[in-house]
Every structure is written in structure tokens, then in C-alpha cells.
Amino acid sequence: MLCFLCLEIVCICKSDGSIRRELERKALVDFKQGLKDPNGLLSTWIGLDCCSWTGVHCHNHTGHIVRIDLHNFDVFNGPRLGGEIRPSLLVLNHLRYLDLSGNSFEDNRIPVFLGSLVSLQYLNLSYAGFSGHVPHQLGNLSRLRYLDLSHEKRYLDLSSNSLHVIGSHWLTNLSSLQYLNLDGVDHSKATNVLKVLNTLPLISEIHLSDCKLHIPLSLGAHINFTNLQFLDLSYNLINSTVPLWLFQLSDLEYLYLQDNNFQDLIHSDIGKLTSLRVLDLSYNGVPSAGLPTTLGKLCNLSKLYLSGNKCFSGDLNRLGETFSGCLKNSLEELYWSDSALSGPLPSWLGNLKSLKALDLHYNSFSGPLPSWLGNLKSLKALDLSFNSFYGSLLQLRLPSLQTLDLYSNNFNGTIPKYLGQLLPELDTLGLSYNNIAVRPDWVPPPKLKDLNMNDCKVGPRFPSWLQNLKNLSSLGMSNASIFDALPLWFWNFSLAIEVLDLSHNCLEGQLPRFSSKLTNLQVLDLSHNYLEGQLPQFSSNVVDLDQAHGLFSRSTFSNTSINIVPSLDELYISSNKLTGSIPKTLCKLKHLEILDLSHNMIEGVVPNCWNLSFYSWLAVMDLSHNNLFGIIPTSMNSQTLDTLHLSNNAFSGELPASFKNYTSLSVLDLGYNNIIGSIPTWLAENLKKLNTLELQNNLLTGPIPP
Numbered sequence: 001m002l003c004f005l006c007l008e009i010v011c012i013c014k015s016d017g018s019i020r021r022e023l024e025r026k027a028l029v030d031f032k033q034g035l036k037d038p039n040g041l042l043s044t045w046i047g048l049d050c051c052s053w054t055g056v057h058c059h060n061h062t063g064h065i066v067r068i069d070l071h072n073f074d075v076f077n078g079p080r081l082g083g084e085i086r087p088s089l090l091v092l093n094h095l096r097y098l099d100l101s102g103n104s105f106e107d108n109r110i111p112v113f114l115g116s117l118v119s120l121q122y123l124n125l126s127y128a129g130f131s132g133h134v135p136h137q138l139g140n141l142s143r144l145r146y147l148d149l150s151h152e153k154r155y156l157d158l159s160s161n162s163l164h165v166i167g168s169h170w171l172t173n174l175s176s177l178q179y180l181n182l183d184g185v186d187h188s189k190a191t192n193v194l195k196v197l198n199t200l201p202l203i204s205e206i207h208l209s210d211c212k213l214h215i216p217l218s219l220g221a222h223i224n225f226t227n228l229q230f231l232d233l234s235y236n237l238i239n240s241t242v243p244l245w246l247f248q249l250s251d252l253e254y255l256y257l258q259d260n261n262f263q264d265l266i267h268s269d270i271g272k273l274t275s276l277r278v279l280d281l282s283y284n285g286v287p288s289a290g291l292p293t294t295l296g297k298l299c300n301l302s303k304l305y306l307s308g309n310k311c312f313s314g315d316l317n318r319l320g321e322t323f324s325g326c327l328k329n330s331l332e333e334l335y336w337s338d339s340a341l342s343g344p345l346p347s348w349l350g351n352l353k354s355l356k357a358l359d360l361h362y363n364s365f366s367g368p369l370p371s372w373l374g375n376l377k378s379l380k381a382l383d384l385s386f387n388s389f390y391g392s393l394l395q396l397r398l399p400s401l402q403t404l405d406l407y408s409n410n411f412n413g414t415i416p417k418y419l420g421q422l423l424p425e426l427d428t429l430g431l432s433y434n435n436i437a438v439r440p441d442w443v444p445p446p447k448l449k450d451l452n453m454n455d456c457k458v459g460p461r462f463p464s465w466l467q468n469l470k471n472l473s474s475l476g477m478s479n480a481s482i483f484d485a486l487p488l489w490f491w492n493f494s495l496a497i498e499v500l501d502l503s504h505n506c507l508e509g510q511l512p513r514f515s516s517k518l519t520n521l522q523v524l525d526l527s528h529n530y531l532e533g534q535l536p537q538f539s540s541n542v543v544d545l546d547q548a549h550g551l552f553s554r555s556t557f558s559n560t561s562i563n564i565v566p567s568l569d570e571l572y573i574s575s576n577k578l579t580g581s582i583p584k585t586l587c588k589l590k591h592l593e594i595l596d597l598s599h600n601m602i603e604g605v606v607p608n609c610w611n612l613s614f615y616s617w618l619a620v621m622d623l624s625h626n627n628l629f630g631i632i633p634t635s636m637n638s639q640t641l642d643t644l645h646l647s648n649n650a651f652s653g654e655l656p657a658s659f660k661n662y663t664s665l666s667v668l669d670l671g672y673n674n675i676i677g678s679i680p681t682w683l684a685e686n687l688k689k690l691n692t693l694e695l696q697n698n699l700l701t702g703p704i705p706p
Helices: 002-033 087-091 112-116 136-140 169-173 193-197 244-248 268-272 293-297 316-320 326-330 347-351 371-375 464-468 488-492 584-588 657-661 682-686
Strands: 056-058 065-069 097-099 122-124 146-148 163-166 179-181 186-189 205-207 230-232 254-256 278-280 303-305 333-335 357-359 364-367 381-383 388-391 403-405 410-414 428-430 435-437 450-452 474-476 499-501 508-510 523-525 530-532 544-546 570-572 594-596 620-622 627-631 643-645 650-653 667-669 674-677 692-694
Touching: 002 065, 002 087, 087 112, 112 136, 136 169, 169 193, 244 268, 268 293, 293 326, 316 347, 347 371, 657 682
Parallel strands: 065 097, 097 122, 122 146, 146 179, 163 186, 179 205, 205 230, 230 254, 254 278, 278 303, 303 333, 333 357, 357 381, 364 388, 381 403, 388 410, 403 428, 410 435, 428 450, 450 474, 474 499, 499 523, 508 530, 523 544, 544 570, 570 594, 594 620, 620 643, 627 650, 643 667, 650 674, 667 692
Antiparallel strands: 056 065
């Protein structure tokens, strides 16, 4: 009898559990009905087994829904989810994890009822388009460990779609919180947020970048950030001294203070942060006394960012004591660009035996490259671009070097013939804008993937050594003094090629109908040469096609030229001799940002097939100086369009009313056409950002609207 009673109780419990799970399933169905799902992410949300639906996870034993993960950061596929978040989620009282980040809940408020999901431990609503104030009801989530509401600011001023915090008292109840990210969320009306966070016992990571933050010089009698390891206060334009309480955070490992206006930027107490691994002080506008010797006591510091600071001038050799001691052995990455540093490279750099990355670009260093650079055997990346170094390239043996950037200096002479033996791991080499010559028998590093030699003397013959670079993905040889025909092997020498720039040479001959093997090609610039032939067919991955100002013979602009380029985002074919009409396949390029077909002989009507949505990328369209006619198409309804040039054609009809929707338009050029009618008043009423309006030489009548 007792056993029967136990069995009956178990059955009742199972029945109640099944009922409960059915309620949860129906809650998800209702939640789905409130959403907009243009890409069909929730197409699997059918049937009775909701635990198998995309993004839904259930408890292994109870079967209750404990996790919903519908995040999206694949911006190239457009928005994934939008619409409204319905309160049916409240039925999911076992829900611990909710991630809706990267979606498009444009101008929706963060739902207040989320504060009633008291089992939540993880909540991520970052970059999802929410606006308005952060509801203080989120403070009811006492079990919450992870909260990310980070927000991308689309406008410099506070606009209707911004996310902001009013007061910070609601944070005090988040006693379990370990991770907080409020990057980009406006805190101008929450002045005590850091003081409140100081009361949370478990907080270990705080992101408060770009949020108009008020930083207190004092946190009160006690500093309770005993577990804090990560603190980001960057991009807040804080105009004060560095608060001394920062130097009491002895467990802090990551400190980001860049892009502020801190005074006395590097305090002598910096040496107290003995756990520090990464320190970013770049781009602070107010000079300090310099670099204190206590910086050298940071024995765990591996990354140091000092770029954009004018905090030290004079003889850099005086910093030898600072960059000695344990820092000499720990520092792996030093970024000190754009800081008005001058003179020769200081010799103490050669003592940083663990250095893997050294970035000193955009300074005024001068002199030849020192031989002690060869002591940095661990160095993987060296950027000395945009300085005033001169002399020949030394034959330095750096076995670990992968990136060498010497752009825009005054180097001369010839590249060492056997550079590949000296730098066997090199995959990125930037030599552009120097007076460097490349010998015809040069033996390049075999692993090169990115090679830029713009404005170097590579010619007069087309370099045969390119055939040895089978892994090359990016090649820049613009203005490289090449007077030769493109060899046929060039189109197949590297199947990994993504970027090709051979502009401003004297290349000649026929363009072959190639491209079938260039499956990774994204950017092609053959402009300012003497090539002939039809516009070739390109791979399905081409995103930037630049043949502007090329000297092509008369070519035909046909559907087959573009119809296999779905990922194209920039198309420049201006100042050629293209004939034919604009193909309708251009309308299918969902990622197109710039379209420039100007100064050709294209004729016919512009196809009315664009149907650009709110999420279109198109920003610039230039069809000027062609033989186009007919009415201006009404389907270019894009709120992203910034510049529209249609001048010097034969367009007719009135100004289309669809222009009212071009709310981002700053340039509208319709001159030298046959447009009739009056100038509508909505040009001023709707196009608030318009700064250039060209309507001359048309058939417009009536008064100019005031």
C-alpha cells in the first residue's frame, strides 16, 4: 500500500512537471509571435519538443527551460530579430540565462518585467538597439552574475535612440554581480555609479567606456574593490587628476584610461599596482611630469599603451632606468605612436628581451636603423612607419618577426636579396612610400601574405619573383615604375589573393577573361594603366572593384559583369568608355555602399528595382556624366544615402516624392538634366542634413521656396 502511494505521488509530480513544461513551451510560442524574424532564425520553433529549438536549452533532469541564447553579431546578414519582447517570458521562472545581444530592437525600451526573472544569472542585451533609460527594476535580480547592456552610440549628441542611466541606486542590490558592461550607456545623470559599484562584494570586471562618466576623486572611507581585476574608464573625456584610489586596487590586472584628459597622468604611485598586466594610458591630452621610475616596478606588466601622449619630451635615453629592472623582463608589447617623439631610437629598447610588439609609428624618429634591433629575438611585430628614418635596410636576423612596417620614411637603397633567410617567419611587409628599389632576383620571405611596395621601384619589368608567393593575400604595387604587360601567370599565381592594387603604372595589353580561379578576390585596382578589353567577370567574393580612370578601350557594361558579385560593397568604374545600360543585377547587391559609374557612355533608363530597405548600406551613388534618360527611379528609398550625383544626363519628369525619405542626404546634384515642375518645399522640410543642392540647367518653373 505504501509503495502504491509512493508511485502515485511520483506520477502526480511527473504530470505536474509535464504541465509546467507545456506552459513554458506556449510561453515561447507567444514570445516568438511578438518578434520580427527576417532571417528565419526561429523557423525550428515548431512541434512539442521546445528543448530542441534553436537557442533554447533545458535542464538535464527537470526539463525546465534554463537558457535562451539568440545573440547575433553577424552584421553582414542583416538584422536577425526585432519587434517586441513579450512578458510571456515571465512564465519561465527557472530561466538563468538570457542573451538577445546584437539584434535590432530599434527604439524599444528594455522591458521592465525583466526585473521579475529572479532566477536570472546572465543577462546580455548589448548592441541590440534598445533606447530610453535602463529600468531600475533590474536591481531586483539579486542572483545576477553577468550584466551586459553595452550600447553603440550612433550620434554624438543624446538622441531619442540613446540608452541612458538615471541614478545608480538600483545597482546596490546586485550583490552577486561579477561582470558589468555599460559601455556607451549615457551616465551623465548617474553621478555615483563608481561609489555604488564599490559596495558590491564580488565585482571583478567593470566596463564603463564612452559613457559620459563622472569619476569621483574619493570613494569614501573604504575601498571595497577587493576582487576587481578589470577596469575600463576609457573614452570619457574625464578632465581631472587621476584619482588616488585607483592605486589602491592591488589586485587590478587590466586598467584602461585612454582618451581622457587626466592631469598628472602617470602618478608615482603607479608602482603599487603590482598585479597589473595591461596598462593603457594613450590619448590623454594633458601632459604630466613624465614617466616615473616606479613604472619599472610593475613586474607583471606585459602590455603598455602610451600612444597619443605628449607627456615626455627630450632625450629618451633618460628613460633607461624606468624601463629596467623587472619591467625589462616582463614587457611584451609597447605602443607609443603619435607622441611627437624624436631623435634616434633609444638603446634601452634593445634590452627588452621579452618584447614581441613594438609600435612607434607617427613620430619624428630619425637616423638609420640601429644594429641592436637584432637583439630582440622574440619580436613578432615592428611598426616604425611615418617617421624620418633614413639609410639602407639592415640585414637583421629576427627569427620570430612576422610583421615589419616601414611605410613613409626616407629609406633608400635596395632590399637585401635574401630577406627570406633573415626573416623566415615574415608574413606582412610594408615598404610603401620610401625610395627603395627591388632587385629582379629578390628572394622574398616565403610566408608573405601582405606585401605593400607602393611608390617603390619594382620595374621596369613585371616582377617574376611574385610567382613564389603562393600564400599572398594582399599586394600593393601602385606607382612602382612597371612598364610591361601583365603576364598570364599573374592571374593564378596566388589563389589566396584578396587585394590587388597595380594602379598608376604603365601596364598594357589585353585583359583576359580570367577570374574563375580568383575565388578570394575582394579588391582590384587596375586604374591609371593602358589595359584594354571588356570588363571581366569577377569572383563571387569581390567587394571593392576600382577601375576608375583606367584607359580601357570601349567596353560593354553587361549583366554578366556583375551578376556573380553578391558581396560587392564598393564599385568604381568611372572615367572609362563603358557603353550599354545599367544592369538590374546591381539592385541585388545587398552590401553595396558606393556606386560610381560616372563619366562613361552608359545609356538608357536607370532600373527601378532597388527597393532599398532601412538596413541598406548604400551611401554614395554617382551616375553623372552619362547618357541616361527617363524619370529618376523611385525605389532608391534608402535612409543611409548621403551623396547622389545624377547631373549631366537627360533625366526628365518632376523631382520624385520618394526623395522625402532621403533623410541622411547631404549632397543632391541634379544639374544639367530635363527635370520639370517646381522646386518642392519638402526639400528643406525633410532633408535636414542637405548642404549641397545643384539644380541648374533644368526646366524648373515657379518661385524658389523661401
